[in-house]
Amino acid sequence: MALQERVILVDPDARGRTNIKGMLSQAEYLVIGEAEDGITALKMIRDRQPDLVLAEASLPGVNGLDLARIVHDDRLAPVILMSGVFGREMMARVREVRAAGFLPKPVDEVSLLTVVEVALAHYAEVMDLERKVMKLKEELDTRKVVERAKGILMSQLGLTEAEAFRRIQKQSMNRRLSMRAVAEAIILAHNV
Numbered sequence: 001m002a003l004q005e006r007v008i009l010v011d012p013d014a015r016g017r018t019n020i021k022g023m024l025s026q027a028e029y030l031v032i033g034e035a036e037d038g039i040t041a042l043k044m045i046r047d048r049q050p051d052l053v054l055a056e057a058s059l060p061g062v063n064g065l066d067l068a069r070i071v072h073d074d075r076l077a078p079v080i081l082m083s084g085v086f087g088r089e090m091m092a093r094v095r096e097v098r099a100a101g102f103l104p105k106p107v108d109e110v111s112l113l114t115v116v117e118v119a120l121a122h123y124a125e126v127m128d129l130e131r132k133v134m135k136l137k138e139e140l141d142t143r144k145v146v147e148r149a150k151g152i153l154m155s156q157l158g159l160t161e162a163e164a165f166r167r168i169q170k171q172s173m174n175r176r177l178s179m180r181a182v183a184e185a186i187i188l189a190h191n192v
Helices: 014-026 038-048 064-073 089-094 109-157 161-177 177-191
Strands: 006-009 030-035 054-058 079-083 101-102
Touching: 006 014, 006 038, 014 030, 014 109, 038 054, 038 064, 054 064, 054 089, 054 109, 064 079, 064 089, 079 109, 089 101, 101 109, 109 161, 109 177, 161 177
Parallel strands: 006 030, 006 054, 054 079, 079 101
Antiparallel strands: none
16 A cells, blocks of 8 residues: 555634545645644654645644745745635745635635645755755765875875775775775875
């Protein structure tokens, strides 16, 4: 059995939460928490780490827009905002806080499930791209450190670039350290 996506619902309207929870449960999503206000929701999101947050834009305390911004900035989960107010200004604010989607109220099942599926797929894609960017950045940083260490070995020991690289590589294998760690040690020793 596939894992169910875990959802937190945030809406001061208990009847609305019950209706949305029923639609989500029917579609095999797992509602792991419900909150009536932004502060409670934020604590619950941090504690329970849901896959998705559905939040009313107008919440007491921390409003849904601010909640969406915080959750997005901290990379906690995608947030779909809901509101009975719809228009250019609302959509501009939804985009500004980087919400994963918007549902006009009253929420119907087709719209809910469509927006949820798209938001989850988009968020997974964005997280994957962010991981790839971090990996590429790490590889580039490692390459810069190794290049600097090679330059030190070439100037201090009169080695060719290939010989300097091979020496770093050999030390890496012999000491079971990454090439970056060996290169950083060479740079550190040179600066002492």
